[in-house]
Amino acid sequence: MAITLDTIAELSGGRLSQGADASVRVSAVGINAQELPERGLFAAVPGTRTHGATYARESSAAAILTDAEGERILTDRCELRPFIVVEDVRAILGTVASAVHGHPSHDMTLFGVTGTSGKTTTSYLLEAGLLAAGHSVGVIGTNGTRINGEPVPTQLTTPEAPVLQEVLARMRANGVTHVVMEVSSHAIALGRIVGTEFDVAGFTNLSQDHLDFHDTMEEYFATKARFFRPGSPIRAGRSVICVDDEFGQKLSRLAGPAAVTVSTGSRPASVTVGETEIGAAGLQRFDVRIDGRDITCEVPLPGRFNVANAALALTMAATAGEDPKIVAGGLRDVVVPGRMQNIDRGQDFLAVVDYAHKPAAVSAVLKTLRSQAEGRIGIVLGAGGDRDTAKRPLMGAAAARAADLVVVTDDNPRSEDPGAIRAAMLQGARDAVRERKSAGKKKRVADIREIGSREDAIRAAVEWARAGDAIIIAGKGHETGQLVGDVRHPFDDAECLTRAIDDRLRVEAETEEQA
Template sequence: MAITLDTIAELSGGSLSQGSGTSVRVSAIGINAQELPEGGLFAAVPGTRTHGAKYARDSSAAAILTDAEGEKILADRHEKRPVIVVDDVRAILGKVAAVVNGHPSRDMTLFGVTGTSGKTTTSYLLEAALLAAGHSVGVIGTNGTRINGEPVPTELTTPEAPVLQEVLARMSAGGVTHVVMEVSSHAIALGRIVGTEFDVAGFTNLSQDHLDFHETMEDYFATKARFFRPGSPIRAKHSVICVDDDFGQKLSRLAGPAATTVSTGTRPASVTVGEPEIGAAGSQRFNVHIDGRDIACEIPLPGRFNVANAALALTMAVAAGEDPKTVAGGLAHVVVPGRMQNIDRGQDFLAVVDYAHKPAAVSAVLKTLRSQAEGRVGIVIGAGGDRDSAKRPLMGSAAAKAADLVIITDDNPRSEDPGEIRAAVLQGAREAVRERKSAGKKKRVADIREIGSREEAIRAAVDWARPGDAVIIAGKGHETGQLVGDVRHPFDDAECLTRAINDRLSVEKETEGQS
């Protein structure tokens, strides 16, 4: 729908600094100057390195939305197109984008999943539950965007506001009735979900991450809490909060008595989960007590944390009016790429790929493997460059405390020196080993190795494994590239692990044939 500049200026609380506000109408909005269609509204936002107004000349936009700094840049460059000036572009960008795209979120049932770990898995579980209920479902998240089953890859967990509203509009036009969205703390802090009306918000957990963006854990929590806080403009109609950690408990108190709480442990909650029974290949069966009923559930995913994710997904669906028994039926068929993904080529040891890239997540996945492996547990782990550096030794420590073998390798070094990143992870791992030895805990002291090449590290872990052992390749999960400098090199942990296992099996078969 085409909107006049006067309407946008009034909506955003801005002023039209030049041009006519009634004669110009726009039907598109974006922050990428080159990708914006002709006649759209270019939102020139300030960035960490430069201001978007400097790229206005690359846009065929009919008008420009910017702040005072951007207005000065445009004036210096003799910009002649109409310019709307606001105090903070990002603060109103989502609201304007929603209007330009016809408020698409109002036409669908929207679910937002936030937290440190488990967002993607919970989103997949919720998608499966809603599909089982017969709905047309769209998903927006880390693994990309799917519209009626068709993948639309995205670079961000939660896209920038104009892209998000455009995607929602396409979903609505395509007949999608229910949308599941991962909501990152960056998205909340940067206003990407302003203008999006959520029906149900879900919280998984909170642990150290993104402290390169948030100054403290308190700031990180406060940002997430805006999705649940009474009076917040982005608060959903219904809140569902997992209270298995202290942050969940704190959030439930902040959200108020209207929030639904979920617990897989002993903490009081609206929805509780029975002790799971472990089946073949790590599948789990358990009961969820909700609305006075015990609902039998099964998921093909190992780990107590995935029981929590499944219970959260089911409860979110019920909060939107779905029948718990119906949606539970969909959970048993979920497949989550790169999340506790079992690589089975007929080998005599367990091999798993997982996205765990935070200390708490590393501890959780190793605990899961320890409970399922008859023998030893090994992990290949690294840390990303240009991200929270404080968590690197903590990740090494978490790995060394729970594994028999820790191979520290490269993740996505980006612009940093890979050796320096590995050194930080190594420091934490070796310190944990020293502490364990000094405490007399010699029963299991991790073998710590450093192998820069990720492929060689994976092969070393496969060669190390004996019958009954378990190996996990952690950190990159579903990713299909490794970012070194500004270059993304093709790399898929699951494919690399599969090749390494196949090669080992070929050698074993050849050796058996010679004996």
């Protein structure tokens, strides 16, 4: 599809540069100058260091969309191509990109899942339920993008607005009828979902994270709330909110009486969950009371938080008009890479990989393991560099309060000193141990270790485990690389854990033969 610059100027409220040909048509839009085709529209946005307009000469795009500062740069460089000047490029970029691609979200049913933890798992559960209902489903999220089952890797939970609209258009062209999308707070704050019409928005929970981007928890919450608040230009058509935490309760009040609420506890809500039966390998069976019906769900994921994720996914589908009984039938066999992923090589202890990288998530996964393991609990944990520094001691403390072994290691240090990151986590862990001792809680005091090499840390936990114990490798989950400086080194927690267990089993077998 292609639209004229005149149409774009009208949509964006922008001003065409003097002498610009309003009839010029563009069929693509993007912020990467070098990737745009000749009929593209280069969106020159201000950056943290350099304005995008300085890269205009590297683009073969037919026209440029920019702001007043970008106009000055383009004029000084004698730019001859037409350009449109707007007040804030990012604020209208999604609307423009949607128009260029023929408003793809209008032709599909879109579900947006937001919150701190559980977005990816809820998305997988919703995808499985919609597939069981016979729909063609696309997914956009942390684990990448899938179009009719074909993976299309992405580096952002929610892609930049032009990429998002392009992906949605591709999904539509491939016959996708329903799309499930993780919506991050960055995506909301940076306008990535502007121009996208969501039919149903779902909220999981909120806990400390991304305070390197948001100044306070209040700001973090307010950003999420824009997806649900009446009058917001990005508000979804309908809202489904889990009210298990205080932020969900607050959000349900802001969203208004039309919002559907979900509770897995005693709190009153539109949708409630009954008692949970726990079966083999963490399978959970429970009833969800929705629209006066008790719908039985079976989910092969341990943890009470996954009961909440499943109930939210089921309710979102039902809110969009799906039969919840049919949707529930698709949940039993769902597999979520790196989310409470059980690594079973025949060992006599439980070994799990999970993405938990926030204090509340660390506490939740350890609580889950404690309820399922007969013996001790061990955790391998690190924190990412160039991210929220305040959560590091809190993560260490959460681990030390709930685990018997805490191995502090490297995550993705990025540009930071890995030792400094570990030190902050170790401080929190050791403070928590001292608090337990001073309170007289000496029955279980965590063994705190520091091992910088993530592989060595994982192997140490495997060697530590005895029959009936449980270990969890936390923080990276599905990721297949470790970012040190500007270099991404291949690293997969699940693969590393598998190798460590296999090596231990082989040594044990050889020792037994020699005996």
